[in-house]
Amino acid sequence: MRRVRTPLAALPPWLSHALRAQRGPVPWNAVTRGALAAGPLLLVSVLTGRTSLGVVAAIAAMLAGINDRPGSRRTAVRRLGTPALAGAAGLLAGTAAGDHLGAVALTVVLTGLGVLAGAMSAVGPVASAAGTQLLVASAIGAGMPVPEAGWARALAFLAGAGWLLALRLVLPTPGSMAGDFRFDGEREAVAAVYDAVAELLDAAGTDQAVARRAALTAALDHAQDALAGPRLRPRAGSAAERRLHAQYAAALPLAEAATALAWAGEPLSGRASTGPRRLAAAVRAHTHTGPLPAPTRSAPALRALDDALLHAADAFDQGDGGALHTRRRGARDLLRAASGAGGREFGLRIGLSFGAAVAVAQALNHAQWYGRHTHWYWLPATAVFLVKPDLGPLVSRALCRAAGTVLGALLFAGLAAVLPRPEGLVALVALCGALIPASTRHFAAQTAVVTVLVLSLVMVGGEPQACVSRIAETLLACAIVLIVGHLPMPGPRGGQVRVRLAAAADAAHAYLTHVLDGTEGLDGRAARWTLRREAYRALAEARTAIALAAHELPAVARHTEGTDEVAAVLERLVDTITACAVHLDDTGRLTARHREELAALLGEAEAKRRRVGLRAPVPGPPAAGRSRPASGTASVG
Helix, strand or coil: CCCCCCCHHHCCHHHHHHHCCCCCCCCHHHHHHHHCCHHHHHHHHHHCCCHHHHHHHHHHHHHHHHCCCCCCHHHHHHHHHHHHHHHHHHHHHHHHHHHHCCHHHHHHHHHHHHHHHHHHCCCCHHHHHHHHHHHHHHHHHHHCCCCCCHHHHHHHHHHHHHHHHHHHHHCCCHHHHCCCCCCCHHHHHHHHHHHHHHHHHHHCCCCCHHHHHHHHHHHHHHHHHHHCCCCCCCCCCCHHHHHHHHHHHHHHHHHHHHHHHHHHCCCCCCHHHHHHHHHHHHHHHCCCCCCCCCCCCCCHHHHHHHHHHHHHHHHHHHCCCCCCCCCCCCHHHHHHHHHCHHHHHHHHHHHHHHHHHHHHHHHHHHHCECECCCCCCHHHHHHHHHHCHHHCCHHHHHHHHHHHHHHHHHHHHHHHCCCCCCHHHHHHHHHHHHHHHHHCCCHHHHHHHHHHHHHHHHHHCCCCCCHHHHHHHHHHHHHHHHHHHCCCCCCCCCHHHHHHHHHHHHHHHHHHHHHHHCCCHHHHHHHHHHHHHHHHHHHHHHHHHHHHHHCCCHHHHHHHCCHHHHHHHHHHHHHHHHHHHHHHHHHCCCCHHHHHHHHHHHHHHHHHHHHHCCCCCCCCCCCCCCCHHHHCCCCCC
């Protein structure tokens, strides 16, 4: 079949990324929450005569709405709550610095805060969102003319974000209506794992198998995060939660067997995927599985699939709970991620961009270039959203930010001319709050909505229309981050890509070592599934970082050339290790194909590692001459 070349495919990567939008259904639940968040908070503050605090609360609700993504209630606590706490701390720090420091000292302090928050961003998505809100709130605290004290601003910020979080926890969602009300995203996430297993089985022996296996990894990651969120008790407390844990744990051997069957490359009958699909339906409906069709047992991977289905049926009936096969990162691991190559690169670029934006904003403010400027904080706050390396390619973000700001400012100028004040502006804030979840599909659309919302808040707070200055400062922020983002820095470029790829190589090495020299029995398999999950998760994170780096300008993207080939080889290696594990469980020894494939992939990974200059070790050849049935180990020779 000839592949159709789309217009975007003909454009350079840095430009095509700016024009590409995400697809998916409209998140109506998030839209409802957005409509009930910033607008009502602002209305209450106007009616009670505390408009300035209402503006702060509405800003917090807006920032929380940007982070309000699909998922379970438990993960929402971390995804919305942690950044809100960081934002409140940033508001306190920024208010204190703005009240007591001059322009030069304020610039130095905020630059140091930018370096710290930038390093935090390398830890993970939640830490990145927390770093973003820390810097945005610190700029607002230092520059927004609010009469209340810093502690009152911080409480208002927490109240705004907390209100949206309360809506997320209280309002029902479609998934929560089946069974226990508390579990909505968790149940759908576990069901999606079984669907992904079925789709991988259907794709075995076709060119879609690689993509289906990647989709299975994403589904497992999502389910693992949904179930492993914060809880008051160390273990699952209710029968419904224990049942979900058991259903997730039962999917792991199914995923392992499906990966081994896809690795074998032979098409399967439709009967093989019927069982996982019925399990997915049982999870969604919160019912028993009923009879499951057994696949043929003509090969080790098919026998593993049959055994996994029997185990799943038993787990669904009993629902006694199960391990999530994940290991929490300690403080030392988080500190290592923040202080590593990726954290240093993020910290320097974000700190310099944020500091430069503060310095320019202070200079323009004190020089009164276009009048005494009461919202100079817009410039550094805009720079934060632009320079974050984990939010997307730099040029793409700058182009989308500029286009979205111009569009949003023009829309607001037209609306402000006809809307009554303040009630019309309050309604506009509520409308924009509802549009934010849907606008996250494209950065330009999100920017346009946020621009209208922020300009509405400015006018409600008593300031004149600021459309022209908003456009000018956004363009200036784009120029600052484009310059700083392409400056030479200490150390090699693409540090975060290399860190992620090195972590994936280490995880693959640990997985390979355990499979060939691991302990048999339930404990050995549980440890193996944990290592397998860590290997695939690390590879998915590396793939994401590589894809973002590949869409930078050629001068930047060339520093990570070839890393996608290393990731592809490591993925094939982990797939092969999984196939080896399934075969060893059944026979105790590897076939010639397994041995040859392992040796070839290890050699290819080593060669590609050297070509891209990756310092972290990739899996080395295992020791030969051992046999699992006799000693609990196995060999490739």
